[in-house]
Structure formats: C-alpha cells, structure tokens
Amino acid sequence: MSFAELDHLCRRLEALDHAQAMLGVDEAVSMPEGGGEKRAEAMSVLASMAHEMASAPHIADWIAAAEAEDLDAGQRAAVAEFKRGYINRTCLSSQFVARQVNARMRCEQLWRSLRARNDWNDFLPSFENIVALAREEAACRAEVLKLPPYDAMVEQYDPGSRTAEIVRVFADLKSFLKGFIPEALEAQARRRAKRPLKGFAGPFAIDRQKQLGLALMKAVGFDFDHGRLDVSHHPFCGGVPSDVRMTTRYRTDEFLSSLMGILHETGHGLYEQNLPHDLGHWPSTKARGMAMHESQSLFQEMQLSRRPEFWQFALPLARDILGLAGVEVEDMLGHVHHVERGFIRVDADEATYPLHVILRFEIEQDLITGKLAPKDVPDVWDAKMQEYLGLSTAGNYSDGPMQDVHWPSGAFGYFPSYTLGAMMAAQQWAALERAVPDAAVQIERGDFAAINAWRKEHIWSKASMFSTPEIMRRATGEPLNARHFEEHLKRRYLAA
Incomplete structure (x- = not known):
C-alpha cells in the first residue's frame, strides 16, 4: 500500500503548492507594497511546511516499497519522478528553505523599487545575501547529487542538462551569431531600402491592447475557464494547471512588446492547461523542466506568432481593435522580424536574444x-555587453544587471533554459511540418487545432514521464540539434 501512501502525500503537497502559487501571483499582481513583509513570512512558513512534509525520512521507505509493488507504467513513472524530486528535496533542510524563501521575497520586493531608481548600491547588500544563499544551496545539492555546484542548480530547472554540454552548444551558437547578426542587419537594411518601415500611430489605449491580446489568446487555444490575464511589473505565467495566471505589462506608445509577450506567456499557459489529468497531483504529470517550458512559449511566440501566415489571420483583428488603418502584413513583419542590438533581454529579437542569455x-x-563577487557584476556585465552586442551599460544598472527578476528571486541556473528552449522549439516546428504539411495554411485560417493536437500528443501529454532528451527524441526523431535553430534564423532574417 506504499503507492497509496505516496498518492495521499502527493495530494496534500499539491494543495500546498496551489496555495503558494496563488499567494505568489497575488504578491506580484495585487498586493499593496505594505503587505510584503507578512507575505514573505507566510510563504516561507508554507514552503517550510511543504518541504518538511515532502522530505520526511520515512518517505524513502515508502518509495522503496512502492517500487516493489505491481504497478502499471504510469504509476512506475510517477514513483520514479517522485523519487528524483525526493532526492533533490532532501539536499536542503526545512530551516534553510524557510530562510531562503524569506530572503528571496524581500530581495525581489526591494528590486522592484530600486530598479526604477537605478540604485545598485542599495540593492547590493540584499543581492549579496541572495548569492550567499545560492552558493550554500549549490554546495548542499552538489554533495548529495554528486554534481558540480552549478550543475546541481541547473538540475533544478532542467533535469539532465549539464554545464559542459551547454557550454559546448553555446560556444558554437555564439560563434554562429557573431557572423550571422551583421548579415541579418545588412539584409534588413536592403529590405528597408525597398520598403521603408512604417510606424504605427499611437497612443494605443491599454483596454484596446488587452482586448486584442485576449482575442488572440482565445484563438490559439487558451482556456479562459481555467486561466486569466493580468498586469505585473515583470511578465510571467504562474498559478496551477487548473487556474493558469498570466501577466503582461503595457505601454501606450506601442503595442507589440506587450502583445508578443502575451503570446509568449500563452505558450507557457497552453502547456500547463494540457498536462495530463490522470495522476495530476503527481510530479510525473507536471511540466518537464524550464527548457521544455521555454520551448513551448517560444514555439508559440517565435515559430507561430511571427510567421507571415499568422499575421494574415491576426492583422484584421488588430486593424479592427487598434485602428491600424493602412497597415499591411509586410509592415507587421517589418516590426516583428526587426533585428536590433539592445539592452533589454525581454525586448530582444530572436537573433540577438541568445547572446543576452549566454552573458547571464x-x-x-x-x-x-x-x-565572481556580486559587487563586480556590473563591470563584468558591461564588458560582455560591449563584446557581444557592442553596447555599454556602465552606470546603467536598471538596463544592466538589475533588469531581470531571476537573480533577485534566487533563480540561478534558469537562464540557459531560454536558449535551449529556442533550439528545441525550432526542432519541434520542423517535425510538426513533416507531420502536418499544410500547417502554414491552417495558421493563415486561424485554425490551430491540428498544431495543438500534435503538441499535445508529442510534448504536453508526456509531462515529466521521460527526460527532456527522450521527449525530444520521441517527438522529433533525433536528439537536440542546433542546426534547426540556425536554419530557422537564416530563412527568416537573411531573405533579401
């Protein structure tokens, strides 16, 4: 009956996860600034409770006994993934988890106010504390997992990925982009000489932008009975599969950064909403790491929503809702395929974006x-920005090392997932095109049913039942191959 005991435990842990997820969403979206201290305390207590419950010593006996029971394939996969998570959880004490959650939340709250003031000096002490805790976490995990410290952190976001392989892939990609980006900029200049980029006449009312975003979310398959869209300081997709919470941020002088951000987060949301319901409280039915998650958001944003066929379908809606009189598909493509070296990762185009990730x-x-000491991060950041993108961030902390929420919230090891996800998305699109040859025609009609059906069969339904490399092999017929991403960039950006 040990499987039954683990099953009951998973239901209780799911309830705590649900509560923590919703408190986190509320903290980012609705909570007044004065509520931060008590919210941090509440979430640290919940995190500590969940950690104690999930890492109790007797659970090891339950796992061993369950492995000896007569289980079906789904149950065996559930126990195997629970065991992997249990080993990772037992790396840390509940006291450490509570201390770290509290520090992370306080640092993130401080970051929100200090980034707006470009105040690195006041941010630094809190950031130094977060880095010290991250180093302590990495050391604890490394000892148990028998991995190098940074690998032990990457394991928390993308199980199975290793630094040595990421370094190799990123070195090749960095070399490719060094020659590709100048070529792409030259090709863009030639296109602009033939057809100058047409600007959009703002301002764009926020309620109209939201209306367009909601319409496109619905069109691509987002289920509003199990999710919603809000506003936050930093766009994200949170909540739980039965109640997915997405956010964006709006500017009235332009609309594309918010709209493409909404479509990006919708990719995350579709993945969450389409995970398996059977054994849905077990870790095996949760998303398979952040590289896979990012592959789904980038598939939606880059592979689908920046295609000419997508804008054949979406532009009439944008004209009607935003009043884009005289704007043609080619004008939209000029904006959504725009390549430019810039400071901000979340605003970067897909050609320069990997360099932002490699830097981090x-x-x-x-x-x-x-x-590297935390105090020296701005200087190193500036040097790498100048080397990779030809831009200086000296003295510009808000557009430099203070621009992302990840480090203030303690998410070290997350960043590689973004570019690994972009590569995976390109490879998934290539496989989908083989399976659905008229996919482009379907997109032009605004019909995403067959595309989503392929994604559900090959990616979403697999959840965490297999490793990321195995899911990719089963879905695409080959291991992760950067060639698909490079060929995608060449087709999109080197056309005359």
Whole structure:
C-alpha cells in the first residue's frame, strides 16, 4: 500500500503548492507594497511546511516499497519522478528553505523599487545575501547529487542538462551569431531600402491592447475557464494547471512588446492547461523542466506568432481593435522580424536574444563558484555587453544587471533554459511540418487545432514521464540539434 501512501502525500503537497502559487501571483499582481513583509513570512512558513512534509525520512521507505509493488507504467513513472524530486528535496533542510524563501521575497520586493531608481548600491547588500544563499544551496545539492555546484542548480530547472554540454552548444551558437547578426542587419537594411518601415500611430489605449491580446489568446487555444490575464511589473505565467495566471505589462506608445509577450506567456499557459489529468497531483504529470517550458512559449511566440501566415489571420483583428488603418502584413513583419542590438533581454529579437542569455549564463556560473563577487557584476556585465552586442551599460544598472527578476528571486541556473528552449522549439516546428504539411495554411485560417493536437500528443501529454532528451527524441526523431535553430534564423532574417 506504499503507492497509496505516496498518492495521499502527493495530494496534500499539491494543495500546498496551489496555495503558494496563488499567494505568489497575488504578491506580484495585487498586493499593496505594505503587505510584503507578512507575505514573505507566510510563504516561507508554507514552503517550510511543504518541504518538511515532502522530505520526511520515512518517505524513502515508502518509495522503496512502492517500487516493489505491481504497478502499471504510469504509476512506475510517477514513483520514479517522485523519487528524483525526493532526492533533490532532501539536499536542503526545512530551516534553510524557510530562510531562503524569506530572503528571496524581500530581495525581489526591494528590486522592484530600486530598479526604477537605478540604485545598485542599495540593492547590493540584499543581492549579496541572495548569492550567499545560492552558493550554500549549490554546495548542499552538489554533495548529495554528486554534481558540480552549478550543475546541481541547473538540475533544478532542467533535469539532465549539464554545464559542459551547454557550454559546448553555446560556444558554437555564439560563434554562429557573431557572423550571422551583421548579415541579418545588412539584409534588413536592403529590405528597408525597398520598403521603408512604417510606424504605427499611437497612443494605443491599454483596454484596446488587452482586448486584442485576449482575442488572440482565445484563438490559439487558451482556456479562459481555467486561466486569466493580468498586469505585473515583470511578465510571467504562474498559478496551477487548473487556474493558469498570466501577466503582461503595457505601454501606450506601442503595442507589440506587450502583445508578443502575451503570446509568449500563452505558450507557457497552453502547456500547463494540457498536462495530463490522470495522476495530476503527481510530479510525473507536471511540466518537464524550464527548457521544455521555454520551448513551448517560444514555439508559440517565435515559430507561430511571427510567421507571415499568422499575421494574415491576426492583422484584421488588430486593424479592427487598434485602428491600424493602412497597415499591411509586410509592415507587421517589418516590426516583428526587426533585428536590433539592445539592452533589454525581454525586448530582444530572436537573433540577438541568445547572446543576452549566454552573458547571464557565464556570469552566474562564476557567481555560484565564487569566481565572481556580486559587487563586480556590473563591470563584468558591461564588458560582455560591449563584446557581444557592442553596447555599454556602465552606470546603467536598471538596463544592466538589475533588469531581470531571476537573480533577485534566487533563480540561478534558469537562464540557459531560454536558449535551449529556442533550439528545441525550432526542432519541434520542423517535425510538426513533416507531420502536418499544410500547417502554414491552417495558421493563415486561424485554425490551430491540428498544431495543438500534435503538441499535445508529442510534448504536453508526456509531462515529466521521460527526460527532456527522450521527449525530444520521441517527438522529433533525433536528439537536440542546433542546426534547426540556425536554419530557422537564416530563412527568416537573411531573405533579401
């Protein structure tokens, strides 16, 4: 009956996860600033309770006994993934978890106010505390998992990924992009000489932008009976599969950054909403790491929503809702395919975006190993920005190392997932096109049923029942292959 005992435990843990997820969403979307201290305390207590419950010593006996029971394939996969999670949880004490959650929330709250003031000096002490806790976490995990410290952190976001392989893939990609980006900018200049980029006449009312975003979310398959869209300081997709909470941020002088952000987060939301319901309280039915999650958001945003066929379908809606008189598909493509070296990762185009990720990947490795001190991050950031993108962030902390929520919230090891996800998305699209040859025609009609059916069969329904490499192999017929991403960039950005 040990499987039954684990099953009961998973239901209780799911309830605590649900509560923590919703408190986190409320903290980012609705909570007044004065509520931050008590919210941090409440969430640290819940995190500690969940950790104690999920890492109790007797659970090891339950796992061993369940492994000896007569289980079906789904139950065996459930126990195997629970065991992997249990080993990772037992790396940390509940006291450490409570202390870390409290520190992370306080640092993130401080970051929100200090980033707006470009105030690195006041942010630094809190950031130093977060880095110290991350190093402590990495050391604890490394000892148990028998991995190098940074690998032990990456394991929490993308199980099975290892730094050595990421370094190899990113080195090749960095070399490719060094030559590709100048070529893409030259091709863009030639296109602009033939057809100058047409600007959009704002301002764009926020309620109209939201109306368009909601319409496109619905069109691509988002279920509003189990999710909603709000506003936050930093766009995210949170909540739980039965109640997915997405956010965006709006500007009235332009609309595309918010709209494409909404479509990006919708990719996350579709993945969550389409995970398996059977054994839905077990870890095996949760999303398979952040690289896979990012592959789904980037599939939606980059592979689908920046295609000419998508804008054949979406532009009439945008004209009607936003009043884009005289705007043609080619004008939209000029904006959504625009390549430009910039400071902000979340606003970067897909050609320059990987360099933003590689920069952070390199810095956070050195932060975790102790090679780099937190106080020296701005100088290293500036040097790498100048080398990779030809831009200086000297003295510009809000557009430099303070621009992302990840480090204030303690998410070290997350950043590689973004670019690994982009590569995976391109490879998934190539496989989907083979299975659905008229996919582009269907997109032009605004019909995403067959595309979503392929994604559900090959990605969403697999959840965490297999490793990321195995899911990719089963879905696409080959291991992760960066060639698909490079060929995608060439087709999209080097056309005359």
